[in-house]
């Protein structure tokens with residue numbers, strides 16, 4: 001039955017002692033003569049021993065210190081694209097943004113608001129000559 005290599009599940013069950021004596025003996029005799037399966041079995045045995053080993057205990061105060069360090073290092077960070085820029089580029093970009101803001105503020109203070117096109121149209125419709133032609137009273141424009 002086990003002239004060929006046992007599959008991984010069979011090998012794992014054999015390592016865990018879950019296979020009957022007859023079948024287990026066949027796997028054992030194959031593993032004893034097959035370097036590939038012996039290597040697989042040794043790796044599986046090492047893994048099982050690592051899982052069974054007790055978890056080392058943490059040093060006293062480890063959790064409290066770790067939590068304190070994690071919360072202390074929450075300073076606000078600059079976006080990644082900003083960090084990717086070199087220092088002169090950051091200075092130039094900051095100056096450009098500041099200059100644009102100042103220029104926009106100054107332009108906004110000097111530009112006069114445009115008259116409302118709807119009011120211009122209403123005023124043009126209130127021309128007395130137009131009303132006389134049509135024989136109607138001039139249109140009142142409410143403001």
Ligand SMILES: [Zn+2]
Pocket residue numbers: 004005006030034035036037038
């Ligand atoms: Zn084999």
